[in-house]
Amino acid sequence: xxxxxxxxxxxxxxxxxAGGDSNASATRITPGNALRxxxxxxxxxxGLAKPTEDVAEYALRLGDDGLxxxxxxxxxxxxxxxxxxxxxxxxxxxDQLGHARxxxxxxxxxxxxxxxxxAYFRREHEFRSGAIFEQPxxxxxxxxxxxxxxxxxxxxxxRRLTQSSDxxxxxxxxxxxxxxDYHRDHSAQWVLRLAGGTEESRTRMVQGLKQMWPxxxxxxxxDELTTRLAESxxxxxxxxxxxxxxxxxxxxxxxxxxxxxDVPAAPGGGRHGRHSEHLGYLLAEMQVLARxxxxxxx
Amino acid sequence: xxxxxxxxxVGQNADSQDADGQANFDRVIAEDSxxxxxxxxxxxxxxxLLRQISxxxxxxxxxxxxxxxxxxxxPSLKRKAILMAKxxxxxxxxxxxxxxxxxxxxxxxxxxxxxxxxxxxYSSIFNYPARTWADMGAIGWLVDGAAICNQVPLCRASYxxxxxxxxxxxxxxxxxxxxxxxxxxxxxxxxxxxxxxxxDAVNRWYAPALMMFGPPDDDxxxxxxxxxxxxxxxxxxxxxxxxxxxxxxxxxxxxxxxxDSEIRFNEDTKRWEHGPLDWNxxxxxxxGRGPCNAQRLERRREAHDxxxxxxxAAAAYAAKQSMKTKEQAA
Amino acid sequence: xxxxxxxxxxxxxxxxxxxxxxxxxPAVSPGSATDRxxxxxWEVFVRSSRGxxxxxxxxxxAPDAAMALRNARDLYTRRNEGVSIWVVPADAIAASDPDxxxxxxxxxxxxxxxxxxxxxxxxxxxxx
Numbered sequence: 001x002x003x004x005x006x007x008x009x010x011x012x013x014x015x016x017x018a019g020g021d022s023n024a025s026a027t028r029i030t031p032g033n034a035l036r037x038x039x040x041x042x043x044x045x046x047g048l049a050k051p052t053e054d055v056a057e058y059a060l061r062l063g064d065d066g067l068x069x070x071x072x073x074x075x076x077x078x079x080x081x082x083x084x085x086x087x088x089x090x091x092x093x094x095d096q097l098g099h100a101r102x103x104x105x106x107x108x109x110x111x112x113x114x115x116x117x118x119a120y121f122r123r124e125h126e127f128r129s130g131a132i133f134e135q136p137x138x139x140x141x142x143x144x145x146x147x148x149x150x151x152x153x154x155x156x157x158x159r160r161l162t163q164s165s166d167x168x169x170x171x172x173x174x175x176x177x178x179x180x181d182y183h184r185d186h187s188a189q190w191v192l193r194l195a196g197g198t199e200e201s202r203t204r205m206v207q208g209l210k211q212m213w214p215x216x217x218x219x220x221x222x223d224e225l226t227t228r229l230a231e232s233x234x235x236x237x238x239x240x241x242x243x244x245x246x247x248x249x250x251x252x253x254x255x256x257x258x259x260x261x262d263v264p265a266a267p268g269g270g271r272h273g274r275h276s277e278h279l280g281y282l283l284a285e286m287q288v289l290a291r292x293x294x295x296x297x298x
Numbered sequence: 299x300x301x302x303x304x305x306x307x308v309g310q311n312a313d314s315q316d317a318d319g320q321a322n323f324d325r326v327i328a329e330d331s332x333x334x335x336x337x338x339x340x341x342x343x344x345x346x347l348l349r350q351i352s353x354x355x356x357x358x359x360x361x362x363x364x365x366x367x368x369x370x371x372x373p374s375l376k377r378k379a380i381l382m383a384k385x386x387x388x389x390x391x392x393x394x395x396x397x398x399x400x401x402x403x404x405x406x407x408x409x410x411x412x413x414x415x416x417x418x419x420y421s422s423i424f425n426y427p428a429r430t431w432a433d434m435g436a437i438g439w440l441v442d443g444a445a446i447c448n449q450v451p452l453c454r455a456s457y458x459x460x461x462x463x464x465x466x467x468x469x470x471x472x473x474x475x476x477x478x479x480x481x482x483x484x485x486x487x488x489x490x491x492x493x494x495x496x497x498d499a500v501n502r503w504y505a506p507a508l509m510m511f512g513p514p515d516d517d518x519x520x521x522x523x524x525x526x527x528x529x530x531x532x533x534x535x536x537x538x539x540x541x542x543x544x545x546x547x548x549x550x551x552x553x554x555x556x557x558d559s560e561i562r563f564n565e566d567t568k569r570w571e572h573g574p575l576d577w578n579x580x581x582x583x584x585x586g587r588g589p590c591n592a593q594r595l596e597r598r599r600e601a602h603d604x605x606x607x608x609x610x611a612a613a614a615y616a617a618k619q620s621m622k623t624k625e626q627a628a
Numbered sequence: 629x630x631x632x633x634x635x636x637x638x639x640x641x642x643x644x645x646x647x648x649x650x651x652x653x654p655a656v657s658p659g660s661a662t663d664r665x666x667x668x669x670w671e672v673f674v675r676s677s678r679g680x681x682x683x684x685x686x687x688x689x690a691p692d693a694a695m696a697l698r699n700a701r702d703l704y705t706r707r708n709e710g711v712s713i714w715v716v717p718a719d720a721i722a723a724s725d726p727d728x729x730x731x732x733x734x735x736x737x738x739x740x741x742x743x744x745x746x747x748x749x750x751x752x753x754x755x756x
Contacts, residue, residue, distance in 0.1 A: 030708045037375075071370060074378070077385050078366040078597070081605025082667065083359065083393050084688055084699040090386030091702050094379060101375050116374045140608045189694060196618060197611025204607070289373040289431055296488055298373040298431075298481070336726040390703055397687040400669065406689060407666050463686070470707070609667060612691035619692065 035175045037101035037115065040168065044109035049168045055234055056110030057128070057225055059169065060118070061271055062157075063103030064129035067119060068279070069150060070097035071286055072137055081140050088186060092147070095179040102172045120290035124280050125273035131266060132215035134279045138208065141201065144190040145208035151183035152249050153219045156241040165233035188252045195256035206258065213261040218268030220245070225271075327528055332458040335401040343527055346520065347457050348402045350529065352409045355395035356420035359413075360594050362388045364428035365437060373431060380477050381434060387474070391467045398459040414599045422580060423506040425588030432485055432492075432499035438478015440500070440507035440545070446471055447541045448511060456528035479548065486553045493554075500549070501557040508572060509580045511538040517577075536569075543570040668717060670696040672704050675712035682714050690715075 043049035051059060073093035080086035104115040132150060137143045158180055161173035194205040220242040222230075229235035246260075253260060269275070290296075319338025326333055333339055365385045372378035396406045412418040423441055428434070449471070452464040485496035512518055512534040524530040532540075542561060549556050560573035582588065667689040673682035685704045690696035696715040704710065724732055740746040750756050 067375075070378075070382075074369045074382055077369065077382060077389070078362040079601045079604075081601075081608035082689065083389050083396075084690065084703065085605075085608075086362075086389040087386055087393070087706075088699065088702045090382060090389070091706065094382055094386070097375065097379050097382065101379070104375075119375055120373070140605070186698065189698065193612045193615040193691070193695075194608070197613075197615040198607065200607050201611030201614075285370050289371045293373070293489065293492065296373070296492060298377055298484055298488075334726065336723060338726075387706075390706070393688060393703060394686055397669075400687070405666070466686070609691070612695065613667060616692035 035102070035171050037098065037105050040102050040105045040172070041115075043168065044105060049106065049109060051106055051110050051166065051168065052234075053110055054225060054229055054232075055166050055169065056107040058229055058235055059103045059107035061128040061130075063100045063107055063115075063118070064127050065133050065150075065154075066096040066098075066100030066103065068127070068129045068133040068282065069146075070094075070100060071282055072133070072135075072146075073143075075137055076143065085140075089143075092183050092186065095176075095183065099172065099176045099179075102175075106168050106172065116290065120287045121294075124275060124283055127273065127275065127279060127283070128271055129275075129279070130215065130218050130270045131268065131276050132212060132219065134270075134276060134282055135212060135215065136278060138211060139204055140190075141194050141204035141208035142211050143208075144187055144194060145205070145212040147183060147187035148191055148209075148249065148252070149212050149216055149219075151180055151187050152245050153216075153241065154180045155184050156244045156248075157236070157238075160236045160241070164235060169234060191252055191258070192256050195258050205256075206261075209258065210261045210263055213263050214266040215268075217265035218270060221268055221271070223271060327456055327526075330456075330528060332461065333456055334458045342523075344402055346524060346527070347460065347529065348399055348404055350524075351395055351399040351402070351457075351460055351463075352404070352412075353419050353421075355392045355399060355409065356413050356418055357424065358388045358392035358395060360420045360598065361424045361441075362392075363594055363597055364424060364426070364590075365434060367428050368431060368434055371431070372434075377434075377481070384438070384474055384477065387470050391470070394463040394466055398457075398463040401459045410602060414595060414602060416586065416595055419584065421510055422583040422588060423503075423510055425583050425590045425594060426502070426506055427590050429502075430495050430499060432482065432495040433503070435478045435481030435485060435496060436499035436503040438474055438476075439482055439548070440478075440503045441510070442471060442474040442478060443545070444507045444510040444541055446475055447537055447544070451531035451537075452529075454528075454531060460529075479552070482552050482554065496552075497554050500552075500554050504557050505575055508538055508542070509575055509577070511535075511541070513577065513580075539569040539571070542572050546570065667691045668719075670700070670715045671718050671721060672696075672700040673714040673716070674700075674704055674710035676709060677711055682712065685709070687718060693717075 040049065070093045073089055073096065076089040077086055077093070080089055100119075101115050104118045108114055108118050132146060135142075135146055137146075155177060158173040158177035162170050162177060164170040164173065191205065194201040194208075196202070220238045222237045222239045226235060226238055230237045230240075250260065266276075290298075315338070320340065323333065323337065323339055323343075326337070333343075362385045365381060365388075369378065369381050369385065372381050396409060399409060400406055409418065413420070428437065446468065449464050449468050453461055453468055455461045455464065482496050482500070485492040487493075512521070515521060515533045515535045518534050521530060521533055525533065543563070545556060546561060558573045560571070562571055563569075564571050583591070586592075668691070669687055670690055670693075671687050672685045674685040675682045685700075688696065688699050688703055690699045693715060697713060700713045700715050705713070736742070
């Protein structure tokens with residue numbers, strides 16, 4: 001985050017309207033100077049950053065997770081339960097999309113592909129996202145349940161990835177972990193409120209968690225790729241995140257007087273391109289325009 | 299604080315207080331200073347503002363829909379992020395404006411209920427469909443462009459909370475028009491099909507955008523009073539003419555054309571003139587008979603109704619927590 | 629909420645009910661009598677950087693203080709506008725009377741001697 005002093009000049013906007021003491025203004029706006037997808041694209045282009053094949057595969061997983069979730073969350077903008085929540089879910093969607101763009105841009109460095117080539121011109125079985133990310137929004141409780149699982153998982157993951165031996169993964173994670181920390185808070189606040197609100201909201205919250213919990217296990221499965229990356233220090237075993245995830249989500253569930261849903265785990269397979277029935281539709285909608293005009297610039 | 303604005307001065311000595319209030323109000327307006335929520339103000343002033351600010355807020359909220367329609371299909375991830383941020387900003391702008399309207403003594407719930415019931419107006423342009431991706435460009439460039447033209451002078455509106463809301467809105471919207479312009483610029487320099495798409499969008503949004511400034515001056519009975527109150531600073535036609543002048547310049551940079559062969563600069567009046575606008579269509583759409591009126595209201599109603607249990611749950615939770623805190627204190 | 633509620637209620641009554649209800653328990657933000665699930669109004673103050681004071685940024689609706697803070701963060705600091713936020717229930721703010729005669733603020737008028745500029749004879753003396 002840049003200090004306001006250094007930010008002045010490259011981002012300050014003035015309408016020339018009477019706004020009182022500009023130093024005290026609550027409308028002073030700056031773009032900040034955090035890591036952006038464009039910065040990573042530049043590093044990739046200039047050869048400053050180039051992922052190994054394994055790291056690229058891994059970045060593709062994380063990027064797809066964020067992209068698919070952003071696509072889902074974006075649907076809430078203009079449909080939230082209250083306008084304030086439109087804005088809140090919009091911020092979360094934008095954070096996830098930002099992470100996705102960074103990861104995909106980096107991954108593309110291994111195969112000379114742009115974030116858009118990866119997002120719009122891969123087919124369903126080439127996506128590497130986990131099943132939970134593509135689960136339909138359902139009602140607000142289902143969306144919150146999905147956010148609850150995802151944000152607590154991503155927080156544990158990104159927290160550890162800040163120590164990655166791969167500098168770019170570490171940098172992306174360092175930006176993402178702070179944002180995801182807020183997503184945790186947002187979802188936890190809502191889990192508490194829906195569980196402790198009315199009878200109807202409690203029923204819906206319980207149902208939402210039940211809907212999402214079958215897809216929790218997949219997030220913590222190790223495979224050959226993650227094992228190799230964990231050994232090299234570029235990533236961590238997903239299974240090693242589980243204890244912290246269980247403990248921290250457990251604390252919130254206990255406070256909300258909710259049980260961890262007792263539901264069988266779905267078999268997973270998203271990391272290897274085997275998805276639920278939902279992803280095809282999501283991608284069809286997301287990719288339709290780009291594919292109508294292959295090679296076009298937007 | 300500001301939302302509690304009520305007619306404080308209306309009491310036992312209503313008449314003399316009204317007279318004092320009116321004198322103070324007149325002085326503030328004459329000095330081009332600002333009226334604040336707890337000040338005495340004429341009923342007509344309050345009503346005019348309430349109508350204008352709530353319509354403005356509704357326009358932001360309904361205006362989210364045509365663009366939200368393309369978030370999921372944005373053709374690049376960068377454009378997706380920009381569009382998401384823009385539509386989200388519009389929710390924010392609606393909120394700033396509802397807050398300003400609330401300071402005049404009407405709750406947001408009431409305003410929302412009126413909107414959903416079809417009793418409130420909003421900018422009729424949002425009742426047109428966003429058919430292609432190029433519409434995201436045309437909406438940003440023309441619709442936001444016209445809105446900004448309208449809004450910049452409103453930053454100096456005599457009602458403090460409205461002016462302050464507009465300052466914030468204008469600062470944030472500076473990117474909205476630019477992103478729309480750049481979408482069109484990209485398309486205009488793309489494939490012939492993309493360029494056709496861009497031109498088609500400009501053709502469809504041009505006239506509705508001009509009509510956003512409201513009816514011609516001689517058919518706009520409320521304008522004069524609004525200007526006397528320093529709510530409006532320029533007449534509808536003045537702003538429209540200024541806007542046309544800007545578009546004439548900008549469309550050249552785009553390499554596109556405006557669908558109006560009668561645009562010319564009148565040397566005598568020093569104003570830009572444009573071809574005739576179909577005000578009959580404007581009134582039809584305003585009266586609810588536009589292509590998307592029903593769809594837009596239904597979507598808003600659905601979101602509002604679907605969210606009822608969530609709002610209720612949060613309120614119930616807050617009440618329970620507050621009870622607990624009190625019990626612990628006791 | 630009552631989207632299909634009585635639309636004939638006069639313009640100011642909803643807010644008046646709101647205010648009356650809020651007096652009983654402002655922090656619970658009960659909304660109006662007919663809107664048991666309406667969220668209360670909060671005023672938002674944002675500190676744009678360390679060393680500066682919090683400035684009124686606007687208002688928003690939220691069911692409680694915790695959510696009001698979060699909504700304020702989402703709504704009023706999307707562009708790095710702040711490093712600290714206060715939220716206050718709108719009803720908890722006491723305001724001075726905007727009396728047209730301005731007697732509340734009359735006294736300091738004319739007391740020039742409270743300002744350094746009043747003391748002209750010492751002008752030009754160094755370090756004074």
